[in-house]
Amino acid sequence: MGNEPLQFDVVAFDADDTLWHNEPLFTTTENKFRKLLEPYHSQFWIDKRLYETEIKNLAVFGYGVKGFTLSMIETAIELTEGRIQGNEIQRIINFSKEMLKTPVQLLPDVAEIIPELARQHTLMVITKGDLFEQESKLARSGLADLFKFVEIVSEKNAETYGEILKRHRIAPERFVMIGNSLKSDILPVLSLNAHAIYIHYETTWQHEQVGSEETDGASYHRVDTVSDLPEYLNRLTGSVAG
Numbered sequence: 339m340g341n342e343p344l345q346f347d348v349v350a351f352d353a354d355d356t357l358w359h360n361e362p363l364f365t366t367t368e369n370k371f372r373k374l375l376e377p378y379h380s381q382f383w384i385d386k387r388l389y390e391t392e393i394k395n396l397a398v399f400g401y402g403v404k405g406f407t408l409s410m411i412e413t414a415i416e417l418t419e420g421r422i423q424g425n426e427i428q429r430i431i432n433f434s435k436e437m438l439k440t441p442v443q444l445l446p447d448v449a450e451i452i453p454e455l456a457r458q459h460t461l462m463v464i465t466k467g468d469l470f471e472q473e474s475k476l477a478r479s480g481l482a483d484l485f486k487f488v489e490i491v492s493e494k495n496a497e498t499y500g501e502i503l504k505r506h507r508i509a510p511e512r513f514v515m516i517g518n519s520l521k522s523d524i525l526p527v528l529s530l531n532a533h534a535i536y537i538h539y540e541t542t543w544q545h546e547q548v549g550s551e552e553t554d555g556a557s558y559h560r561v562d563t564v565s566d567l568p569e570y571l572n573r574l575t576g577s578v579a580g
């Protein structure tokens with residue numbers, strides 16, 4: 339990589355589990371779903387089948403709470419061989435309404451650090467999922483005005499990042515992506531010769547996990563928390579005094 343100072347035209351952020359908590363909402367709902375189906379099957383089997391249904395349905399419904407809800411209903415019908423009752427399906431629907439109504443909970447220091455970064459950099463959000471859901475979360479986060487650009491995409495891969503860079507006329511070497519998913523925020527960005535900063539989050543959805551064979555030798559940056567970012571970016575861009 340060398341130690342040449344970098345220049346960033348755009349500093350981009352992932353949203354879920356980078357700016358605000360998201361995965362714990364799903365984990366909590368999975369617990370409720372497991373309880374609902376407890377009379378029918380073992381926990382292990384319920385989890386396994388729900389995950390398989392979710393992955394199978396990603397191509398049909400995309401990411402987000404609504405697709406997840408349909409996957410829970412489909413799993414419930416399959417695992418009960420059609421014996422699930424209307425009122426139980428209503429409970430599943432209520433789980434998802436609760437998820438969508440839960441206030442957006444920012445990660446520690448995000449409320450202070452993002453405005454600080456916005457004074458120095460042009461900020462972008464790149465998030466994948468349901469348009470309505472992600473727009474609503476961004477609006478409720480209180481951060482929307484700090485991001486000059488918002489990109490809500492259905493998948494985060496080299497192709498979608500390449501398309502975003504092209505549309506905004508950003509040279510890859512002048513772009514940095516910050517996020518908690520090696521699979522969605524880091525590796526595809528590096529493949530375009532852009533820069534990436536990884537921030538670990540407490541839980542990673544199974545689907546977002548990657549093996550070490552994919553990350554070995556990948557030259558991404560890493561900080562422990564969002565609060566380390568101003569100093570880290572200053573160091574990368576050589577704008578540290580002294």
Ligand SMILES: [Mg+2]
Nearest residue numbers: 352354355518
């Ligand atoms: Mg994320």
